[in-house]
Every structure is written in structure tokens, then in C-alpha cells.
Amino acid sequence: MTGDPILHVTEGIAPAGQLSLRAGLVAGQTGLFLLFTVGFGVLGLLVEKEQGTLGRIRSIAVPQWTIIAAKAVVGFSLGVVASAVLLASGTLFFGVNFGTPAVVGLLVLGAAAAATSLTFVVAKVVRTAEQANVAQSIVAMVLIRGAAAGRFILQRCPGCSNVQYPPRDACHNCLGTELSWEVADRRGLLSAKTTIHSSNEPYFQERLPWTIGSVASMEGPTIVAHLLPGCVTGEPVVMELRLDAAGRGVVVARPATDPPDSIEPSARPSENDFLSDPKSKRLLVTDGCSMLGHFVIATLLGRGAAAVTAGCPRTDGICPEHDSSERLTWFNVAADSSWPSREWYRAAQLPDPESTDDSSVFDAVFDTSN
Known part of the structure; x- marks a missing residue:
């Protein structure tokens, strides 16, 4: 039986799969602006909530889900456009080739959808736009833990031994992402x-x-x-x-x-x-329900604080999941007063550290409400 072969085998060399320096730079900047633009669209909900705009929008006779859907569409669209512009610019000006446009387009759509979902998770967990900015950067938590432990730590890149500050998600010298925190001079x-x-x-x-x-x-x-x-x-x-x-x-x-x-x-x-060592100190955390507040409380107790008093902004009592202990006490935040002020301490039924000689006065106060 004769005929055309069913399978043709051609010998070749498979690509290494490693992006060039230019391609890595373009891809890194694309990912950065993707998260930035998506966050700008979605986290606008928090800003509008703080300014009262969201309340006025919700009073309009439209289904409530359309408000969230509109923010999702805006964030997703901004992410797709920003990614497409940066990738096209990289191809045009730097000669970078990421592969078949259709496949790259599907990847961009998937990345934008993932970034939009992640940003909505952040918006759900935190209560203010400023807390959202903190929540998006884990490096802030590392510095808190280092400060509470009395260690001076900086980011170091194992690949090129570069030390950098302020902390970043990638090494500014070689773009490596496997960064470590080490005790520094x-x-x-x-x-x-x-x-x-x-x-x-x-x-x-x-x-x-x-x-x-x-x-x-x-x-x-x-x-x-x-x-x-x-x-x-x-x-x-x-x-x-x-x-x-x-x-x-x-x-x-x-x-x-x-x-x-x-x-x-x-x-x-x-x-x-400033506080360098929380051990045996009596400390006040103004908002223990925020993401930053949760981490600060855990860090202070872990470093041996004698007592931590934490605020809960819930208007109808303390959140059920907050269990007081011998070293942790919860109170209702004074929502109508701004910290620091004597009115805030009176509304929260707490001693003012600057105007009382009470033995229960705090050694330090951490405002985690912003």
C-alpha cells in the first residue's frame, strides 16, 4: 500500500523559553500597569463610599448589582487597554515578539479578569482606599515585623546581591523577583x-x-x-x-x-x-478590625506586649469573632470623633495619654484606622 505519509517528522531546536531583557522589561511593566489600572477602576468604590457618592448612586432606581458590574467592566476594560498598548509599544519600539497575537490576546483577557477578581477581594476585605493600598503590598507587613523585633532589615537580591530601599516587588538592578529580607548594616x-x-x-x-x-x-x-x-x-x-x-x-x-x-x-x-520594643508595654490600636490593625495586634502580642487595647468600629457592639483575653481588650471606636483628640478618648471611654496620670495610660498608640 502506497500513498502520502501520515506523519512528517522534522528535526529542530526548541526555544529556551527565557525572555530576553527587553521582553522581560516590557512584560514586567505590563503586569504593573495592569494591576494599577484595574485597581484604579475597582477601588474607586471605596473612595466613592468614603465621600458619600456611592450612597447617592445606590439611591437611583437601578438594580444594585449593576453598580458593581459597571465597576468590574471599567476595571477589566482599563486593564485590557493598558496591557494591549504596552505590549504593542514593546513590539513596535523594542522589536519584542511574544508569539501569536490571538494567543497573547487571550492571555491578556485572562490576566485582566484575574486582576479584576483579585482587586474585588481586596475591596471586600478592607474598609478604606488607603487600607487597600497597604493590603496590596506585603512588604509593609515585613517592615512592621522587623521593627517590632528590633531588627534593621532590607531587601537583598540573591541573583545580583543588590540591596534596595524602598522595598519593591522586583530587583531594580536585574528585575529578579526572588528577593530576601536580611539584617543590614x-x-x-x-x-x-x-x-x-x-x-x-x-x-x-x-x-x-x-x-x-x-x-x-x-x-x-x-x-x-x-x-x-x-x-x-x-x-x-x-x-x-x-x-x-x-x-x-x-x-x-x-x-x-x-x-x-x-x-x-x-x-x-x-x-x-516611635516604639522600638513592644515587650511589657501597654498599647492602644485604634482600629483592630482593619487588615493593618489585625497584623499590628498579632505582631505586638507576639513580641510580648503586656496589654493591647483594640478598637472595633461596629456600631452595634463588638464583633462576635473578637474574643478578649488577659492581654487583649476590645472597645467600640468613637466613630464621631477624630483621633487624636480628647473628645475621641472620652467617646471611646479611654484615658487620654496626654492629660491623665491614670496608671492605665498607654505607652504608645497606633492609629490603624487610615
């Missing part, structure tokens, strides 16, 4: 500093002027740090990770040598504006 040189005399934040308004500066660290990156009194431009400093008034991990720098005695006692920031 605390020393640095203060290259510049500035003093802030005006702020819109109530917390800082009572503590101005406030000094920050740029520190050229021994590890390589330049780090923006809060400067304790005595730091002089051009002189060496020592950096630490501390917990600020919102429970976040921030970098604080102090003089490498003893500061002069002529420093004003009221100079800010001061040692009392």
Missing part, C-alpha cells in the same frame, strides 16, 4: 535634611517642626529617614526600624556619636514618637 552618612513646618495630618500638626533626611547607607541605597535630634548633614548616623504612630515600620536615624547638650528638649521627632 545600620550605618550611613546623612547627605541632606529638611524640616517640615506644615502638615494636614492632625498627628503631625501638634508635633511640628518635624525633621527628615536622606541617608546614604553603607549597604548602597539612599534611605529617607526620620531624624532624631543631633543629626548633622555630612556626619555619620545609625539607622533603626521603629514603629510609628500608625503601627507601620519606618526608618529612624540617630547621630553615630553622642548629640550635643544644646539640643532643644522640644525638638521633633523624639525618641517618644
